[in-house]
Amino acid sequence: MTVTPCAADELRTLFLFEHLTADQLDRLCREGYVESVEPGVLYREGEPATCFYVLIEGEVVLSRRVGNEDVETTRTSQPGVYAGAWQAYLGDRVPQLYIGTLTVTVPSRFYVLAATGLGAIMREWFPMAVHMLEGLFFGFHNTQVAIGQRERLLALGTLSAGLTHELNNPAAAAVRATASLRERVAGMRHKLEKIAGGRYDRATLETLIKLQEAAAEQAAKAPALSPMEASDREDAVGDWLDEHGIAGGWDLAPTFVAAGIDPDWLDRVIAVLDASGEPDPTILDGAIRWLNYTVETEQLMSEIEDSTTRVSSLVDAAKQYSQLDRAPNRVVDIHDLLESTLTMLTHKIGDGIRVVRDYDRSLPPVPVYAAELNQVWTNLIDNAVDAMEGRGTLTVRTAADGNRVLVEIGDSGPGIPAEIRGRIFDPFYTTKPFGQGTGLGLDISWRIVVNRHHGDIRVESAPGDTRFQVLLPLAPGGE
Structure with missing residues (x-):
């Protein structure tokens, strides 16, 4: 590396300086210098920007860090190109x-000016231009921030609407089941009143209690039936009840069948009530209805338990999604984040889309900004669902990729045309109708993955098979 004084006549040959006055060129030469550089890295991305470089002769490569790799963005030998501060x-x-990182590929010469000197010259020589550039820079930045906030609010609105819908279903089911349970308990109290009135002797009462416990156990392990199987069994149980003089047996049959109780099980009731096989019809009728109340009560309590568990799961998913009570950066199981996002988007995904989970559960935890990464999953899944227009297959896959974790969001939609594939991560670019998209979803996702996590995001697309691939380093900072 050799430093020499610069010449005004040489600076004037560079397009950046060709319209400056002689006094201005003289000042540049007084405050700057010419530096001869051998091939190698001149400065690295993220280092303090101390100098402004203008290429006089040679060749340079400008690159940006993406994950663990330096991606070349510019290669030029054009005199006058500039970089740095x-x-x-x-x-x-x-x-x-x-x-970015500036690399010299052949012996080159640069005009070099300290950053402080450049700042002072810009403000003194071009005050109006500086004000306009400041306005452009900060205006664009503020616009990005404002629209980014709107993008997050739109996503939050979609998620809130879906979460409200998902919470309403189990909550309404629990309310309905509670009302029905109150009726069944009232019926059991009525039966208990008759029992207390002496209608059943001690031995019969003990037998009814044993049958009640057996019916509750049977209801807990009842198998799932197809509509055809359930219909056939209801016919059989209904016939049995009619044959034994149980009034309204066809109304009781569905409850017994749902609990896994069939005619053979009901024959046990007769055998237990009367060893001779000829029980008092009144006692048999009371026993059957008592057992029906028992089964219905168990089923209603199970429904309430399932509904409240679903509500609790949704609240946990929302908590996991928002990460409101967690540190901004922490080591997490990436599958927990994906599952919480899928849960939050259940209503948006709908019944017409099949979700396929292809997870590598052996993956180690990853250091991430969890809440921000959930926004990435939301953007990618939301776009995939929109692309399929309510019908298709959404595939969420995880796998190891060297020292990185791969998360792939795939859809069976029409694909992304090749001519626009290179623009989809550009800010404000959108293919959605006016008013339905800001064009910042993928730009925000790119910034979160690449800038925030030092990872990479890319897309592969063909009709019926579009896959967005997110690569996250296993070590903090992409090391």
């Missing part, structure tokens, strides 16, 4: 860091 005129209002 070009945002120095903004001062300390923005972080003064190099936003």
